[in-house]
Amino acid sequence: MPVTDITTDAENLTMTVVADFAAPIERVWSAYSDPRQLERFWGPPGWPATFTAWDHSVGGRANYTMNGPRGEASSGSWEFLSIEEPTAFAVLDSFADADGQPLEGFPAQRMSFTFEPTGDGTRMVTMSHFDSIEALEQVVEMGQSEGIRMAMAQLDAVLQDLRDYAQGKGTRTELIDDTHVRITRLVEGPRELVWRAHHEAELMKQWLLGPDGWEMTECVVATAPGDTYRTSWAPVGDTEGQPFGFEGEALLVDAPRRAVTTERMTGMPTETLNDLNLYEEDGATLITLLIEYPDKETRDMILATGMTDGMEASYARLERELLAV
Structure with a gap:
C-alpha cells in the first residue's frame, strides 16, 4: 500500500x-x-x-x-x-x-x-x-x-505503463478489507470488444466457462439498470460436478466502461455486489472487478472455492477465442 x-x-x-x-x-x-x-x-x-x-x-x-x-x-x-x-x-x-x-x-x-x-x-x-x-x-x-x-x-x-503493471501476471485477487475484494486481469484487446464479450450472450457462451469441461446452458443478459440476468452452467461428457447458475440485477450500466450488478447463486439468498470496470491503454484492456460481500465469512468461503483459478481459465479463453481473432 x-x-x-x-x-x-x-x-x-x-x-x-x-x-x-x-x-x-x-x-x-x-x-x-x-x-x-x-x-x-x-x-x-x-x-x-x-x-x-x-x-x-x-x-x-x-x-x-x-x-x-x-x-x-x-x-x-x-x-x-x-x-x-x-x-x-x-x-x-x-x-x-x-x-x-x-x-x-x-x-x-x-x-x-x-x-x-x-x-x-x-x-x-x-x-x-x-x-x-x-x-x-x-x-x-x-x-x-x-x-x-x-x-x-x-x-x-x-x-x-499498463503492460508493465499487469501483463503476464494473470488474474490477481487483492483483499481490500473484510468485505471487499479487487480482482484484476489484463487482456490483449480493445475495450469495446471486451465489453461486448461481457454483455452479448453469444460471445459470453464462448469464453465464460471456467475450467475446461463445462458449457453455459443459459444466458440472459442485463443491458440496462433494472434489468435482471441469469447464467447457468453444466458439466460436459465425463466432467464431474453439478449444474449451477447465478442471477441478479443491473444497477448501473455505463458502456463500455462500467457495469454494477447484484449477484447470487440461483436459489440462494446470499448476495454480492459486483462492480466491473474496463480501462484501455495501447490496445490492452485492464479488467477490474470489485466485489462486495455481506461479511468476511462469506468472502472467505467463496474465495476458497477456487474462484480465482476459474476466472483465470475464462480470461485466458477470452484472449484465445475472441480477442486474438
Missing part, C-alpha cells in the same frame, strides 16, 4: 497523509495535473470520480463527482490556491452540488500536496487544514482517512 502514515492533529486542526510511490516526481505530478488520470484513482474503490470542469491555474476551479455503485453521487470542487510544478500545489476542497457550488453545512478544507524525490521514487505529503475541531471530526467520522488510503492504493496502476 502506498500510504505509510496518516496523522490527525486536533491541536493544529490538520490531517497529514504520507505516501511513497515507485515513480519519478514528474510522473506523479502528471497524475495529479491531468483530470483523465485523476479519474482513475481520485475516489475510493467503487466510487470513481468524473471531473466535469478543469482549470489548472491559480484561481481556477475543478469540479468532480464520485459515483457510487448503487447510483449514489457525491460531488466536490477544488479552487487552486497555488501551483509550483512539479513539487507542490494547494487547493480549497469543498463538498459541492451538481453544479460545483459549495454545500452549506459541510466542511471545506485547504489541502496542500508536496512531492519530493526519494531513492526509490517519490514521497507525497498531503496536509488538510480545517477551520475548527468540529470540521476535522466531521470528516474523520465520514471516513476520509480510510477513503484516502484506499484511493491511493489505486495510484500504482496509473503511474505504470
Whole structure:
C-alpha cells in the first residue's frame, strides 16, 4: 500500500497523509495535473470520480463527482490556491452540488500536496487544514482517512505503463478489507470488444466457462439498470460436478466502461455486489472487478472455492477465442 502514515492533529486542526510511490516526481505530478488520470484513482474503490470542469491555474476551479455503485453521487470542487510544478500545489476542497457550488453545512478544507524525490521514487505529503475541531471530526467520522488510503492504493496502476503493471501476471485477487475484494486481469484487446464479450450472450457462451469441461446452458443478459440476468452452467461428457447458475440485477450500466450488478447463486439468498470496470491503454484492456460481500465469512468461503483459478481459465479463453481473432 502506498500510504505509510496518516496523522490527525486536533491541536493544529490538520490531517497529514504520507505516501511513497515507485515513480519519478514528474510522473506523479502528471497524475495529479491531468483530470483523465485523476479519474482513475481520485475516489475510493467503487466510487470513481468524473471531473466535469478543469482549470489548472491559480484561481481556477475543478469540479468532480464520485459515483457510487448503487447510483449514489457525491460531488466536490477544488479552487487552486497555488501551483509550483512539479513539487507542490494547494487547493480549497469543498463538498459541492451538481453544479460545483459549495454545500452549506459541510466542511471545506485547504489541502496542500508536496512531492519530493526519494531513492526509490517519490514521497507525497498531503496536509488538510480545517477551520475548527468540529470540521476535522466531521470528516474523520465520514471516513476520509480510510477513503484516502484506499484511493491511493489505486495510484500504482496509473503511474505504470499498463503492460508493465499487469501483463503476464494473470488474474490477481487483492483483499481490500473484510468485505471487499479487487480482482484484476489484463487482456490483449480493445475495450469495446471486451465489453461486448461481457454483455452479448453469444460471445459470453464462448469464453465464460471456467475450467475446461463445462458449457453455459443459459444466458440472459442485463443491458440496462433494472434489468435482471441469469447464467447457468453444466458439466460436459465425463466432467464431474453439478449444474449451477447465478442471477441478479443491473444497477448501473455505463458502456463500455462500467457495469454494477447484484449477484447470487440461483436459489440462494446470499448476495454480492459486483462492480466491473474496463480501462484501455495501447490496445490492452485492464479488467477490474470489485466485489462486495455481506461479511468476511462469506468472502472467505467463496474465495476458497477456487474462484480465482476459474476466472483465470475464462480470461485466458477470452484472449484465445475472441480477442486474438
